[in-house]
Amino acid sequence: MLRAPLGVQTPEDFDADVRLMADAALQFARGEVMPVLDRLDAQEEGLMMSLLKKACDLGFGAVDSPAEFGGLGQPKAVATRVLEMLSPNGSFATTMGVHSGVGQTPIALFGTDEQKRRYIPPLARGDYMGAYALSEPNSGSDALSVSCRATLTPDGANWKLNGTKMWISNAKWAGSFIVFAKVEGERFTAFIVEREHPGVSVSAEEHKMGLKGSSTARLVLDGAEIPRDNTLYEVGEGHRVALNTLNLGRCKLAAMALGQAREAIHQTAKYARERRQFGRSISEFGLIRDKLARMASNVFAAESMLYRTVGCIDDAFAAVDPSKGNVAEQNRRAAEEFAVECSLVKVFATEALGHCVDEAIQVHGGFGFTEEFPVARLYRDARVMRIYEGTNEINRLFAFNRLATKGGLNAALDAEPTTAAGALFRHAAMAATKLDTRTQQVDAGLSDLLALTYAQQSVISRADRMEASRHPRSEFARACADYFSFLAGVAAYSRAAEVCARVGGEPPVTPELHGVGSDDRIAAAVLEGSQYPL
């Protein structure tokens, strides 16, 4: 737990090629996606599919899929950075994120060579979209309770699938779906279902609060007949496919959140510079500058956590060796190893986004509440990110409980804390475990403390590395690390006090709080270029 990766651990570690890839992705988003947002939100016929096709022609659709099956075979850190830069708009981000992530990853990790050959090349080319179908009307957070059933046909050649899958992103345009169902109503299993298989249909679009440009509909399986060879991984092992795909998906989701948060900072800084009140630009006022500093510090923290985590995951996948036996089994272990971090990153990044879009509206004042400015759409689109890919509540409970049950907690508590948040986490976690009065409220509080610890470690180590390498933005990074440490200290103290009160433990000691003065330098850097500067 809380390891540092061997290779890439911060975005500054990327070489010129990866920076060029990230630039290409950002230019594509700015040039092709951002000018057509109204048309995307109106779901203009064919528009999203043609954008996805163009993106796939440029190689954006399968960055980390295996090269021998038409992907680019790049590390997950590279795919994550590309997706982040493709993501200033939530609808396009979701479409690309699902297509390149949960729509492909299960096949890339768990598929047979034949399945990879059949499905990954057309997905990489963007001939059709990929989708992932786990949730059902009565099976959301309780994901393994699905009622969709799979039964072998009498000749044993095909599966018959019956059930309805809900909240399926990309449903309207998807050609392949990763579907989860229970064989004979018991053994949870993954299947690859094609849109053209008999008995497969897609319902009308949901009317959503945001992400109106993305497709969300139900997948209806009415005696859907699929070849037996389309079983993905092993019968009865579908939970491993589902949960490990979601681990990696959570990092992709964090990248999508960061892309949108960057856009929120850009729009907010631009507006703050233009808007004048009391005879001055509002960007000169302390409260506006503090908002920008908090937005940027949180994004810096989320980004630092994300690339540290993805770097660790890449290390784990780099160790997969076909000569050492079953590749799918090794992939499963690699995808599972950093499950705790994936959940922490998902929660932190989507809440950083939630904070950014909320303050974006606030800085815009009344104009932010109208459709005249782009921030209203950002606000609507961001909301679901705290809900899908595992609600933030589920992820909070999972992160702490997994750490506690997999034995990582003792190690985390034994190590001498290096951060204010870490010390508060240790204090609260010791109080809670000793008294054995843990509830969901307590676990969620401990999970927040764990996330703050991970975040604070990550920002400090990133700022250190940037200083050591004389990065031109190291002053900005240090200011973000300092201000984030201040904010994290305050937040961690409040969470620790709450946890201790709930379990009847000793209240925590107030941490020493530094870094309060660095907010103005962060705001100045953000305002100078009207953007998050890294």
Add this chain to the structure above:
Amino acid sequence: MKVLVPLKRVPDPYSRIRLAPDGAAIDTTAIKFEINPFDEIAVEEAVRMKERDASVEIVVVSIGSAECEEQLRKALAIGADRAIRVDCAETLDSLGVAKVLVRVVERESPNLVLMGKQAIDDDNNQAGQMLAALLDWPQATFASKIEFNDGRATVTRETDTGQETLEFPLPAVITTDLRLNEPRYVALPGIIKARTKPLESLTLADLGAQQECRVAVVSMRQPPPRTAGRRVNSVDELIEALRVEKGLLKS
């Protein structure tokens, strides 16, 4: 056909420019650099030529220190076949650049030199013309359309008085204008492929060239901040203001 595309590393046109403390250069910390946009148009045009005729070979060249390999790599990713960096730490003036390029041309013997009409950092708009003169080759500047036929080029160029069409034999120097084409997005597979394309580094001595610069930058200053405008109530008032206050529109 062999096309030589010289390209220059310049500050991203959208970055905010600050002056260095000595006032004679710009502060390059935390600035992003790009291929000069007019040169990128030249790369794009060359790649389109190659897409029409696979026998076209594209060589890109840049003069500068190791950093400009980033821009050469990008050109390779867009579709150039190989790259040359002429190592030179000092800034050259237009004639200095043209003279180095003469040596590169002698070494490579291209049928065509295709380059931006000017670099967006100093906006000199001279190197292409000087190169053609030194080589005694035909030249067409500000090209908005280029066609080739039987070893001859037909170039439509944009001038202040309208469009002009020139036809001349190759080898030649053509400089590109904004409307020639719209550069493509860089494709990720192209970036990966570029890793294995040759990028050669040469010294000025290798080429038998000199480091020549007759122009010194004495000082730079920020343009004055724009002052607020003023609203006029009628066209007559506007004409009056332009005539009397600004001394324009002399009758």
